[in-house]
Amino acid sequence: MSVDGWNTVLVLGGIRSGKSEFAESLVADAPTVRYVATAADAPADDAEWAARLAAHRARRPETWTTEETATDPRRLADVIASAGPNETLLVDDIGGWVTVLLDPAHQPADDTATIAELAAAVRACAARLVLVSPEVGLSLVPTTPLGRAFTDALGAANRAVADACDAVVLVVAGQAAWLKPGAAQPGVVPAQAGPAPVTATAGPATATAGPATATPGPATATPATGRTGTPAAATGPAGTPATTTASGSTGTPGVAAGGPAGTAWAAPTMALPMVATGLVIQPGMELPMPDEYAGPQAIERLATLDVPGAGLGALERVVGFAAATQGTATPAPWGSVRVLLLHGDHLGDAAAGAVDGESARRARQARAGRGVLARLAAESGADVHVVETPVSAPMEDEPALAGEQVEAALRDGWRLAEEAADAGAHLLVLGACSAGTEAAAAAVLAATAGAETPAVLGRVVTGSGEIDDAAWMRRCAAVRDALHRTRRSPRGAKDVLAELGGGDVAVATGILLGATARRLPVMLDGPVGVAAAMVSRDLAGQARHWCLLADHRGDPAVRLAADVLGLTPLLDVRLDLGEGANALAALPLLRSVLALAAALPARPSLGGGDDDEDGEPEPEPGPDEPDFREPEPAGPGPTSTEPPTGAETRTEPVDPSGRRAG
Incomplete structure (x- = not known):
């Protein structure tokens, strides 16, 4: 159980919930485990109970040792208290221990004091300790005195032990829900107690957070809000993606995003318990949706604006998207934009035709504030963060990533989105500069959408601008062989990432999930982003x-994925400046559209302002100027409902018969 931040955990669950199997999985990586069995042996006439005990014994590896405490319930506290710091104990379970404690053979006894002794031993335990206990408090109150005594004693024991443990998890139908997270949980990097040390100067700066080091380059972009830049710190131990920023201005370093003790989790999200407590990112997570009413309201409002022509055309969609993600019918232009540029090459023929070292050169350019991406970022006031992702193995021969690397990459991507949200970003731009990303995206599309590889794999263009058909065929063959190798493998999300997607696609997927949890919109730009989606x-x-999706770039993979995902590209200019740079080139236009939609008044006929050519409102009519009056209606009938007055007053008598008198 390689867990930092806590040593003791209580695993609760109902009957056949899978709590014992879950507890055993927590200590599966320990070289030796002392299994403390608390239940008494089965009576000779209870074959079913004997079979249960035998099943538990059969699951224990040969390296585990078993210790029985059924003869003396007080001995359990002594075993826990005497365990050394290098030991791992698994106690299964407290329900059996309470049964023995209430046995008449051990009465009279002070049950409350015995439970308190057990809790004190757990609290002071130096070993790594996992305890299992049944949760029976959700059922009806037993009808027998013995049943009530058992549930009362077990409930008191569970409460006392849960209070003493660093973490508590409830297992329901095989699914774990962490009720009491510790300082850090499995797979989550512990948060720093405070900001990591940083050295910031006018030139290159160094930001340090944990073992990994991130080196920002010279300043190239100033956020549109005018605030100082925020260099991102490396998140996680060595081997996990490190983040660097192209903004060299003085600011506050990022903090590693870990458990609840860290500042990175300050803003609550619907998925916070899932990640913050260390549970694996799993299928079927319930994350927030954009506002379903704000988007249509914003589109309806556009029809009322004082625009000389027909309006914003296809770019109305960006107003609806911004309104839905911001939760308002008058969305504001995106101010703070963060670009996450992923770099992690794919080995093998997936990168056939790529120039050796070219992807690393592009990453260095972005770090140093040079190149197309950095220049566009400077123009747009965006921060560029280069993220080093795991290198992917040749997909045609073996899985691109190991299973544990996929889990780590997903969490790292999630943390990158959390850091961006905490830094005040309004929009993420997702790009990549890895070699072989086109083939990896084609393989993902083939596995998830049934696409034919030649139809979604773009042509290979050399550095001199020539088409390299031989390299394209090698890439197609690599994808074909990878799909053949995995033809009997599951097609779940993590399976696809491990077998075909690789490091950059896995981190990009985590970024999308983390951004969704924090209600942070993401602009995709290229094969990696759409494959992650x-x-x-x-x-x-x-x-x-x-x-x-700003532009499909003419890329067949992006076109197909956009169609499947229901993402209509806003533009069709077919920019091919590199992933991330295409989106930044379109960003000023999108900002202008949002600014117009937010600032323009309604048409005068709908009650909007009517300004003259000098920009001043039209003056009200003076007292000598004729005012417009409603014309009198023509034809028979009264012209007014008021009685006539003055010169219009009739003096002739009126004949009751209807004829004029006289």
Whole structure:
């Protein structure tokens, strides 16, 4: 149980809930385990109970040792208290221990004092300790005195032990829900107690958070809000993605996003318990959806604006998207924008035709504030963060990533989105500069959408601008062989990432999930982003609704994925400046559209302002100027409902018969 931050955990669950199997999985990586069995042996006439005990014994590895405490319930506290710091104990379970404690053979006894002794031993335990206990408090109150005594004693024991443990997890139908997280949970990097040390100067700066080091380059972009930049710190231990920023201005370093003790989890999200407590990111997560009313209201409002022509055309969609993600019918232009540029090459023929070292050169350019991406970021006031992702193995020969690398990459991507939200970003731009990303995206699309590889794999263009058909065929063959190798493998999200997607697609998927949890829109730009969006559908279907696609670039993979995801590209200019740079080139236009939609008044006929050419409102009519009056209606009938007055007053008598008198 390689867990930092806590040593003791209580696993609760109902009958046949899977609590024992879950507890055993927590200590599966320990070299030796002392299994403390608390239940008494089965009576000779109870074959079913004997079979249960035998099943538990059969699951224990040969390296585990078993210790019995059924003869003396007080001995359990002594075993726990005497365990050394290098030991791992698994106690299964407290329900059996309470049964023995209430046995008449051990009475009279002070049950309350014995439970308090057990809790004190757990609290002072130096070993790594996992305790299992049944949760029976959700059923009806037993009808027998003995049943009530058992549930009362077990409830008191569970409460006392849960209070003493660092973490508590409830297992229901095989699914774990962490009730009491510790300082850190399995798979989550512990948060720093405070900001990591940082050295910031006018030139290169160094930001340090834990073992990994991130080195921002010279300043290239100033956020549109005018605030100082925020260099991102490396998140996680060595081997996990490190983040660097192209903004060299003085600011506050990022803090590693870990458990609840860290500042990175300050803003609550619907999925916070899932990640913050260390449970694996799993399919079927319920994440937030954009506002379903704000988007249509914003589109309806556009029809009322004082615009000389027909309006914003296809760019009305960006107003609806911004309104839905911001939760208002008058969305504001995106101010703070963060670009996450992923770099992690794919080995093998997936990168056939790529120039050696070219992807690393592009990453260095972005870090140093040079190149197309950095220049566009400077123009747009965006921060560029280069994220080093795991290198992917040749997909045609073996899985691109190991299972544990996929889990870590998903969590790292989630943390990157959390850091961006905490830094005040209004929009994420997702790009990549890895070698072989086109083939990896094609493989993901083939696995998730049934696409034919030649139809979604773009042509290979050399550095001199020539088409390299031989390299394209090698890439197609690599994808074909990878799909053949995995033809009998599951097609779940994590399986696809491990077998085909690789490091950059896995981190990108985590970014989309984390951004969705924090209601942060993401602009996709290229094969990696759309491949991640395809995979994220199985983990949280809400993620695609927070994605925006500026341009399809003419890329067949992007075209197909956009069609499947229901993402209509806003533009069709076919920019090919590199992932991330295309989105930044379109960003000023999108901002202008949002600014117009927010600032323009309604048409005068709908009550909006009517300004003259000098920009001043038209003056009210003076007292000598004729005022417009409603014309009198023509034809028979009264012209007024008021009685006539003055010169219009009739003096002739009126004949009751209707004829004029005289």
